[in-house]
Structure formats: C-alpha cells, structure tokens
Amino acid sequence: MLWIESKFAALRCFALNGTAHGSHDGQNAAIASYVRWRNVRAKPKTNLAPDSPVRAWTDYPARAT
Known part of the structure; x- marks a missing residue:
C-alpha cells in the first residue's frame, strides 16, 4: 500500500x-x-529506502535499520 492510499483509508475509516x-x-x-x-x-517520513529517488530532492536523513 502506498502512503497516500493509507491516508485515504484512514480518512474513510475515521470520518466517513x-x-x-x-x-x-x-x-x-x-x-x-x-x-x-x-x-x-503529522510527522515527516523518515523510513525511505537508502537508494530512493525521493532522497535526491529532499533532505530526509538516512536511517539505518
């Protein structure tokens, strides 16, 4: 499930x-x-994959697992 899909699922569950x-x-x-x-x-996402293209255009820190 993508992050946006989980947000809509929560919206449906809690508001509708x-x-x-x-x-x-x-x-x-x-x-x-x-x-x-x-x-x-809301909190920023910090669990991005180390080689995620999102890291190229954001300043999210890498987090070791």
Whole structure:
C-alpha cells in the first residue's frame, strides 16, 4: 500500500464509515475536521529506502535499520 492510499483509508475509516451525514456540508465538515486533526499530528517520513529517488530532492536523513 502506498502512503497516500493509507491516508485515504484512514480518512474513510475515521470520518466517513458509519456516518449518515444529512448534507454534503456535514460530510465536508467531517472531512475537514479529520484533515486538520491529522495535519497537527503529522510527522515527516523518515523510513525511505537508502537508494530512493525521493532522497535526491529532499533532505530526509538516512536511517539505518
């Protein structure tokens, strides 16, 4: 699973599953609330592969496993 897919799975689980929003505005508010909550707690990714091309355009430190 890619990182972005896991984020959408969490969004679906925490903001949409088991809910019955009466309007799109209510659903949008639930999504926005989750995104704000998640952004406050977000941390940079540090578990990239040593030879990942992402390392070429970011300053993520290598982490030995």
